[in-house]
Amino acid sequence: TQLLEQSPQFLSIQEGENLTVYCNSSSVFSSLQWYRQEPGEGPVLLVTVVTGGEVKKLKRLTFQFGDARKDSSLHITAAQPGDTGLYLCAGALYSGGGADGLTFGKGTHLIIQP
């Protein structure tokens, strides 16, 4: 059973600050996805990382996949109140016969205070 641990569970910071949230596992994943979920809605895909060491940028968000493909981080520069939300990481393990479902972490609840 693959498990993804996200930290911190809750984070409240002031607008303009930088932050990093982490997603760690003892398992190797074929890919890691980051999603954002609003209350009562479905997860919205932000990014997919596939290659160990891969770095992807989405405006002020920087995503990194660990070299061993067991962990990932999300860094937000100059956080804004609009970044407030639940950030989920999810790992995929491609078995070759078809996609396994994603294994989700519990998420990081991020609050950016004006």
Next chain:
Amino acid sequence: EPEVTQTPSHQVTQMGQEVILRCVPISNHLYFYWYRQILGQKVEFLVSFYNNEISEKSEIFDDQFSVERPDGSNFTLKIRSTKLEDSAMYFCASSEEGARLLFEQYFGPGTRLTVT
């Protein structure tokens, strides 16, 4: 922009009743999934579906659950005899075929199932 749609948005049913949750995946996607999220808990994988058959399923997906693609657009999840613990948000997702695209699952808005 294409999106996954789900109906109904909220379903209330009595324990022991059958429910069918419906999804319309993104039109050119070939892999389909169901997940559930119990209130306050993490999203959990139920089942994946490809080429008109189940590809993978989790321990949660027992004999009470079934999936079907009755036509070229709909993808359904049936719970035969609902239990109180089936109360959750159920999300449908879909992805394209292809090395990287396969992992990019796009989720619908969910159906909130309440079993009383």
